[in-house]
Amino acid sequence: xxxxxxxxxxxxxxxxxxxxxxxxxxxxxxxxxxxxxxxxxxxxxxxxxxxxxxxxxxxxxxxxxxxxxxxxxxxxxxxxxxxxxxxxxxxxxxxxxxxxxxxxxxxxxxxxxxxxxxxxxxxxxxxxxxxxxxxxxxxxxxxxxxxxxxxxxxxxxxxxxxxxxxxxxxxxxxxxxxxxxxxxxxxxxxxxxxxxxxxxxxxxxxxxxxxxxxxxxxxxxxxxxxxxxxxxxxxxxxxxxxxxxxxxxxxxxxxxxxxxxxxxxxxxxxxxxxxxxxxxxxxxxxxxxxxxxxxxxxxxxxxxxxxxxxxxxxxxxxxxxxxxxxxxxxxxxxxxxxxxxxxxxxxxxxxxxxxxxxxxxxxxxxxxxxxxxxxxxxxxxxxxxxxxxxxxxxxxxxxxxxxxxxxxxxxxxxxxxxxxxxxxxxxxxxxxxxxxxxxxxxxxxxxxxxxx
Amino acid sequence: xxxxxxxxxxxxxxxxxxxxxxxxxxxxxxxxxxxxxxxxxxxxxxxxxxxxxxxxxxxxxxxxxxxxxxxxxxxxxxxxxxxxxxxxxxxxxxxxxxxxxxxxxxxxxxxxxxxxxxxxxxxxxxxxxxxxxxxxxxxxxxxxxxxxxxxxxxxxxxxxxxxxxxxxxxxxxxxxxxxxxxxxxxxxxxxxxxxxxxxxxxxxxxxxxxxxxxxxxxxxxxxxxxxxxxxxxxxx
Numbered sequence: 202x203x204x205x206x207x208x209x210x211x212x213x214x215x216x217x218x219x220x221x222x223x224x225x226x227x228x229x230x231x232x233x234x235x236x237x238x239x240x241x242x243x244x245x246x247x248x249x250x251x252x253x254x255x256x257x258x259x260x261x262x263x264x265x266x267x268x269x270x271x272x273x274x275x276x277x278x279x280x281x282x283x284x285x286x287x288x289x290x291x292x293x294x295x296x297x298x299x300x301x302x303x304x305x306x307x308x309x310x311x312x313x314x315x316x317x318x319x320x321x322x323x324x325x326x327x328x329x330x331x332x333x334x335x336x337x338x339x340x341x342x343x344x345x346x347x348x349x350x351x352x353x354x355x356x357x358x359x360x361x362x363x364x365x366x367x368x369x370x371x372x373x374x375x376x377x378x379x380x381x382x383x384x385x386x387x388x389x390x391x392x393x394x395x396x397x398x399x400x401x402x403x404x405x406x407x408x409x410x411x412x413x414x415x416x417x418x419x420x421x422x423x424x425x426x427x428x429x430x431x432x433x434x435x436x437x438x439x440x441x442x443x444x445x446x447x448x449x450x451x452x453x454x455x456x457x458x459x460x461x462x463x464x465x466x467x468x469x470x471x472x473x474x475x476x477x478x479x480x481x482x483x484x485x486x487x488x489x490x491x492x493x494x495x496x497x498x499x500x501x502x503x504x505x506x507x508x509x510x511x512x513x514x515x516x517x518x519x520x521x522x523x524x525x526x527x528x529x530x531x532x533x534x535x536x537x538x539x540x541x542x543x544x545x546x547x548x549x550x551x552x553x554x555x556x557x558x559x560x561x562x563x564x565x566x567x568x569x570x571x572x573x574x575x576x577x578x579x580x581x582x583x584x585x586x587x588x589x590x591x592x593x594x595x596x597x598x599x600x601x602x603x604x605x606x607x608x609x610x611x612x613x614x615x616x617x618x619x620x621x622x623x624x625x626x627x628x629x630x631x632x633x634x635x636x637x638x639x640x641x642x643x644x645x646x647x648x649x650x651x652x653x
Numbered sequence: 654x655x656x657x658x659x660x661x662x663x664x665x666x667x668x669x670x671x672x673x674x675x676x677x678x679x680x681x682x683x684x685x686x687x688x689x690x691x692x693x694x695x696x697x698x699x700x701x702x703x704x705x706x707x708x709x710x711x712x713x714x715x716x717x718x719x720x721x722x723x724x725x726x727x728x729x730x731x732x733x734x735x736x737x738x739x740x741x742x743x744x745x746x747x748x749x750x751x752x753x754x755x756x757x758x759x760x761x762x763x764x765x766x767x768x769x770x771x772x773x774x775x776x777x778x779x780x781x782x783x784x785x786x787x788x789x790x791x792x793x794x795x796x797x798x799x800x801x802x803x804x805x806x807x808x809x810x811x812x813x814x815x816x817x818x819x820x821x822x823x824x825x826x827x828x829x830x831x832x833x834x835x836x837x838x839x840x841x842x843x844x845x846x847x848x849x850x851x852x853x854x855x856x857x858x859x860x861x862x863x864x865x866x867x868x869x870x871x872x873x874x875x876x877x878x879x880x881x882x883x884x885x886x887x888x889x
Contacts, residue, residue, distance in 0.1 A: 202769065202777040202786075214768035558764040561723065562781040562827075563753015565746040647720045650760060 204568065208576040215548065222541045223584045229534030230588025230626055231595070236530060237616035238596045240523050244516060247273070250389045251508035253323040255490070258282075258290065258497055259479035264506035265514065271302055271479040272508045273389055274312045278304045281476035282503050284402075289501060290480055295489035300481040303401035306360035306372070311346035313360050313377075313394045315401030320481070324388045330354055331381030337400045341381035345391040352379050360404060375404045402475055534626060537584070542633035545577055549637040556641050557649040566642040573638035574631060581630025585623055674737030676701045676831055676863035677722060681731035684714070684721050691717040694731060697881060701830070704854060704864040706877035713884025715867035719833045722865065723758060724748045736830060753782040757824035759853070761836040763816040765808035771795065771819050772804045775826045782827040791826055798822045798852055814845035821849060825856050832857050834866040838873055846872050 202210075212219045250273055259267045260280035269276035290299045300323070303315030314320070318333045326343075331354045334341050342352060352358060356379045359371045377396060385391055482505075484490060494505035549556070556569050564572075677699035684692045691714040699705055707715050720726045721733055724740040732739055736755055740748050757778075765774050775791045795801040798818045808816055817837065824832060834853055838846035850866075850873040857864035866877070874880075 202773055202780050207766075207769070207777065210766075210768040210773070554762075554764050555766045555768075558766070559777075559781060560749060561752070561758050562778050562823075563749055563783065564781045565749045567746065568781075646725050647716070650762075650764065651716060 204572055204575050205579070208572060208579055211548065211552070211576055212579060218544050218548075219580060222537070222544050222580050223587060225537035225540050226534070226581060226584025226626065226630070227587030227591060229530060229537045230585050230622065231591035232530035232533055233527065233622055234589055234592035234616070234619055235595055236523060236526055237618050237622065238592060241616040243519075246387075247512050247516070249387075251512045253388070254481045254508050255484045256482040256494060256505050256507050257479050258482055258503045258505050261502070261504045264504060265511050267479065267504065267506045268508045268511040270304065271481070274314070274393060278478045281478055284475040284477040286501060286503055287477070287480060290482060293493070295484060295486055295493050296482055297485035298483040301398045301477050302479045302481060303398040304478040305401060305405060306362060308346075308358055308360055308394055309350050311343075311350065311392055311394050313340070313396060313401065315396055315398035317398065320395070321383070321390065323481070324386050324390045326383050326386050326388075326390045329382050329384040331379070333381055334396050335380075337397060337403055338375060338377050339380045339396060339400075340377040341383060341395045342379060343383050343391040343393045343395075344385035346394050347382045353382060354379055372404050398477060534629070538626075538629040538633045541577060541580060541630060542636070545573065545634055545637045549573060549641055553644060553649050556644050557646045560644065560646050561650070569644070570638045570642040573641050574634045577630050577634030578627075581627055584630075585626050589619070589623075673701060675699060675734075676703065676736060677865070678734040678737075679731065682721065682728040682733045683730045684717055684726055684728050690729065692721070692883070699863060699865065701863055702861050703879060704857060704877055705866070705879045705881055706874065707865060707867040707881045707883060708869060708874065709883035710869060715869075715883055716835055718883065719758065719835050719865070719867060722831070722833060723756060724752050750783065753827075755829060756831045756833060757827055757829035759817075759821055759824045759832070759834040759837045761839045763808065763820040765816060765820060765823070767808050770805050770807050771800065771811075774808070774819065775823050778823045778827055784827060787826065794822045794826045797856070798825075814841055814848070817841060817845065817849050818852065821852055821856070825860065828860055829862055832862045832864045834864070836868055836870070837866065838868065838870050843872060846870065850876055
């Protein structure tokens with residue numbers, strides 16, 4: 202009968218108590234492990250999306266909101282800036298690439314992003330079918346937005362103001378043609394609908410419904426700055442509208458059945474100065490990370506925000522909530538370890554005669570010490586294993602559910618801190634056994650065997 | 654020589670083999686707990702293979718003597734040698750191993766490990782004695798003691814008499830050179846007491862083990878020729 206065999210026999214001799222110890226340890230471990238997995242997934246997704254963009258430049262307001270709205274597409278845009286401001290960025294020596302982003306509309310809760318195709322390169326997105334957008338009112342769907350809306354190549358849809366799934370006022374006169382669908386990337390790209398920036402401008406400037414602020418333009422102050430948004434129909438300084446030519450070209454394109462409509466609107470519309478929601482900027486030098494945002498904030502009508510920095514701020518805010526949950530989980534584990542300590546101590550008291558007889562039979566003090574520690578190790582390791590299986594099982598189930606209902610790719614792989622968690626709980630399990638193990642090693646054989 | 658409270662009667666009938674160290678050799682050994690001596694200046698020599706009965710009233714030091722022989726206690730003065738080994742010279746782990754390999758003890762209460770069945774209890778004894786599991790000798794021993802039917806039974810399901818025979822089997826399965834028995838019949842009825850006493854003597858004889866049994870049980874006194882009487886003035 203080996204040390205492990207006897208420890209296992211003792212555990213089986215009190216199955217209910219042992220099962221309770223294991224269950225408590227498992228629940229505590231599972232809670233912490235699941236939290237680790239969730240936080241890591243969340244951070245990885247945020248960081249991966251944020252790392253693709255060095256800097257965002259947009260209307261003045263909240264830098265966090267600017268990043269959330271233009272990089273993660275989870276918040277309303279801050280506002281618009283004159284499209285001509287791109288010249289400042291294009292000509293700057295610290296800027297390698299500028300990608301325009303025109304936002305404001307969505308389709309069944311998925312944001313329509315007016316940008317150029319270089320945006321897709323930031324996330325390594327590739328076409329699953331069809332082709333990329335080229336002419337106005339051509340759209341390409343991300344993998345999730347295509348799957349969720351059920352739209353595919355050749356389908357036609359109209360955009361809606363804002364991002365509400367229930368839908369807002371629609372641009373009925375400006376239907377989009379779906380010309381491509383992207384392969385899944387696991388990034389924010391999957392949940393977007395892409396078109397050209399010019400298309401967004403055309404739709405907004407020419408749609409008769411667009412005589413109001415966008416519902417999702419939260420920064421009213423910005424709109425005060427751009428008061429001409431509301432009465433743009435009365436303005437007559439759009440001769441140099443960058444999109445006019447595109448739109449005229451589009452009007453001449455016989456391949457598009459709705460060209461006549463567009464041309465008609467083009468004739469009717471009085472275009473305002475072109476605006477853009479934001480520019481995504483890639484630095485040409487690391488020095489730009491410090492110097493360029495300050496320069497933009499001080500010398501232009503725009504603000505610059507660094508996604509990496511804003512995400513760290515966001516994670517610190519969210520981290521507090523995670524810390525609270527983690528604290529509860531730690532209390533759960535500590536409670537479980539105390540339960541284990543109590544169980545082992547009580548079991549030791551009940552087995553004092555067994556332990557004394559073992560000494561009589563030739564067991565050394567060290568053997569008895571390890572006998573108790575091994576019993577605790579078996580319970581602790583089983584509890585940890587149960588906890589990890591629970592945590593990763595739940596994570597696996599959640600990933601399936603998220604993919605089934607939202608086509609969000611979530612990994613249930615190991616979180617970085619899990620090995621530390623395992624070692625810590627293991628250490629606590631050994632610690633819980635120490636008082637009993639020390640008492641076992643120092644047992645007074647004559648006294649115990651004479652019934653003292 | 655024995656102390657004033659002890660007497661040895663009669664002397665061994667079998668002469669020791671030339672060159673063979675005695676199984677037990679106490680020389681003016683004084684043993685006690687916390688400064689109060691229970692046994693004082695005890696001289697006692699037991700040759701290999703002898704069967705001794707240690708008798709005396711409660712508190713006379715019968716159990717203390719066995720604890721001394723098993724190495725649980727050390728003499729305050731004098732010396733105590735077992736199989737020629739002065740146990741006080743051994744470190745605790747070495748003393749534990751010496752005890753496991755050379756001695757076995759049967760108690761008044763069986764002290765079987767409740768979580769293990771009968772076979773596993775015997776297997777544990779062999780492993781702690783540094784032997785292999787010895788499945789063959791385990792089953793043979795159980796059969797010899799008439800408890801082979803309980804091989805897979807847990808101690809809690811045995812009667813007191815059955816459990817005592819299993820405890821005896823556990824002691825015998827390591828084939829000890831010295832078999833110590835501390836009031837092994839005290840809690841048994843007449844029939845079981847007789848059976849256990851007979852088995853102890855027979856099996857010790859068969860194995861060639863030295864047997865030292867303490868008792869104040871008059872039912873088994875006549876079975877042992879050699880007796881050590883302790884504590885004429887002992888108190889209970």
